[in-house]
Amino acid sequence: MIGAPTPLVSFVDVRKHYGEGSARVDALRGVSFDVGAGEVVGLRGPSGSGKTTVLNIVGCILAPSEGTVRIAGEDIFAEGHWLRRDLRRLRLETIGFIFQFHNLLPFLTATDNVALVLQLAGEPRAAARRRARELLDYLDVGHRRDAFPAQLSGGEAQRVAIARALANRPRIILADEPTAALDSQRAQTVMDLLRRVAVDQKAAIVVVTHDEKIVDRFDRMLELRDGLLI
Numbered sequence: 001m002i003g004a005p006t007p008l009v010s011f012v013d014v015r016k017h018y019g020e021g022s023a024r025v026d027a028l029r030g031v032s033f034d035v036g037a038g039e040v041v042g043l044r045g046p047s048g049s050g051k052t053t054v055l056n057i058v059g060c061i062l063a064p065s066e067g068t069v070r071i072a073g074e075d076i077f078a079e080g081h082w083l084r085r086d087l088r089r090l091r092l093e094t095i096g097f098i099f100q101f102h103n104l105l106p107f108l109t110a111t112d113n114v115a116l117v118l119q120l121a122g123e124p125r126a127a128a129r130r131r132a133r134e135l136l137d138y139l140d141v142g143h144r145r146d147a148f149p150a151q152l153s154g155g156e157a158q159r160v161a162i163a164r165a166l167a168n169r170p171r172i173i174l175a176d177e178p179t180a181a182l183d184s185q186r187a188q189t190v191m192d193l194l195r196r197v198a199v200d201q202k203a204a205i206v207v208v209t210h211d212e213k214i215v216d217r218f219d220r221m222l223e224l225r226d227g228l229l230i
């Protein structure tokens with residue numbers, strides 16, 4: 001019998017507190033969920049409910065206090081410590097990040113912003129620039145490839161940022177409010193693109209959002225309240 005496919009992201013009873021004693025904040029109080037290949041999952045909840053903490057733990061930027069984190073079936077964090085030493089490499093190879101304010105480097109063109117990630121991963125400059133141009137075409141901003149971030153519209157800049165997040169063909173894409181700064185039509189375009197990436201690359205996509213314009217665009221919505229999923 002063929003079982004269900006291995007999820008790309010698994011949290012098993014993940015807990016996280018910040019500070020100690022009277023300053024202790026229990027940000028996650030036992031959170032479990034899976035995200036599979038090809039899924040686009042939303043994560044929402046009030047301010048302070050733990051959304052950013054979840055995203056940073058999936059992104060291997062922040063260690064949980066307790067629980068198990070699995071990436072593509074491999075235990076990455078368990079019993080209080082990281083099980084992988086090369087977290088930076090894991091991030092570069094497996095995870096793409098997209099932020100609300102696209103965080104493009106102002107002194108690099110669209111092409112070079114995307115190519116930089118590939119060069120950091122060891123790809124030669126010419127090959128990196130070629131792949132960057134392909135990605136910008138894929139995201140329908142190829143015509144803006146020589147523009148600097150200040151010359152791009154909000155929607156264009158966000159598409160360049162998505163191209164950058166996709167550069168290393170990550171299997172997991174994490175986005176923090178990627179449409180908050182965009183009008184309705186551009187927000188839909190960004191969601192269409194994320195959906196296309198989920199399908200084409202069999203990626204797992206987790207999007208933190210408060211954006212009412214896109215609530216119906218997810219396969220599932222995870223709701224956090226006070227550090228628990230409801």
Ligand SMILES: Nc1ncnc2c1ncn2[C@@H]1O[C@H](COP(=O)(O)OP(=O)(O)OP(=O)(O)O)[C@@H](O)[C@H]1O
Binds near residue numbers: 019050051
């Ligand atoms: N570095 C930190 N030190 C201490 N407390 C923190 C830290 N980061 C987050 N917290 C606290 O942990 C809780 C969860 O924060 P988190 O940023 O994950 O929530 P959020 O849902 O992303 O909120 P927002 O929508 O406002 O970004 C909050 O009570 C927050 O104050």
